[in-house]
Amino acid sequence: MAVAGQNLKDQLKKLVELQVIDEEIFRYKRELREKPAEVETLKAQFEAKKARLKQLEEKLKVIQVSQKEMELDLKAKEEGIAKADGSLSLLKTNKEYQARLLEIENQKADKSQVEEKILLGYDELEAARKALEAEKAVVAQYEKDFNAAKKKLDDEVAVINDQLKVKESQRIRVAPEVRPDFLSRYERILNNKDGLGIVKIVDHTCGGCFMHVTEQVINELKKYEELVSCDQCARILYLADEL
Ligand SMILES: [Zn+2]
Structure with a gap:
């Protein structure tokens, strides 16, 4: 040769x-290139859960506002009834008296309806609070998983980068011989x-x-x-x- x-x-x-x-x-x-994809999925899931938590918080707020409004309404109705009650003795004719009584009965019926709605509202409020608490626990778990995966990825990437540097410096030594x-x-x-x-x-x-x-x-x-x-x-x- x-x-x-x-x-x-x-x-x-x-x-x-x-x-x-x-x-x-x-x-x-x-x-x-490929490793970050695993963590991206966990991140997307975590973000979705956080968005769901926000929805539940909004829902709870809406119920709380509605309850507050109904309680004010109830108070106004109670005051109206008390006022009408107090005015009975001032009425002069039986006809006026009977009319006012009927009016008071109607006001009381209205008041009962509001009371019922408030009671239902309390149940709704309780359910919304429970859902929110449960979701908070879920979000916390997703956050924990995501952070753990992120930490693991960062560690792995650091190791790979180190190994890559070693190989690249080996390459720099060998390549000029070709x-x-x-x-x-x-x-x-x-x-x-x-x-x-x-x-x-x-x-x-x-x-x-x-x-x-x-x-x-x-x-x-x-x-x-x-x-x-x-x-x-x-x-x-x-x-x-x-x-
Ligand atoms: Zn070939």
Whole structure:
């Protein structure tokens, strides 16, 4: 084998070494992209629960205002009845007296209706308070889960970033040992083919796309004159047992 052949073998070895590093770099970067999604879901659930809590608070307020209004109404009615009662002795004719009595009866009937509504309102108020308390507990749990997940994510991201930095500095050491034209060819494929730029051939099969590799391609490879790519996926090929 010529000196050039040994050089190409060395270059292939360097590319394989780079590929091992790049595979991890791609994996870490993918994890950094995908991980936040899990926490986003929990965050959305937490926000939805908070919105529901707000609705329940609004509902309780509406009931409280309505109760207050009905209580004022009741007070006014009671005062009206007392006033009408007090005026009975001032009436001169039986007709006026009977009319006022009837009026008082009607006022009392109105008052009873308001009292009933107030009683129902208390039940509603109680139910709304209970629903609110229950929802507060639910929201607290969702908040706890979200915060725990967020903390876990932040910790994991920090670890991945550390590992990524290590791999990137390893890459900076190895990359300059590859011929610039080989490096740019490899990197182009790496980025186009999801982090896999150079693959080994196993049993006449491309390790990237798993398609059959012809004898002719293998013969080309064995010459070690130039980089040989897979006809199907364009990834750079190598024979593992020859390196
Ligand atoms: Zn292939």
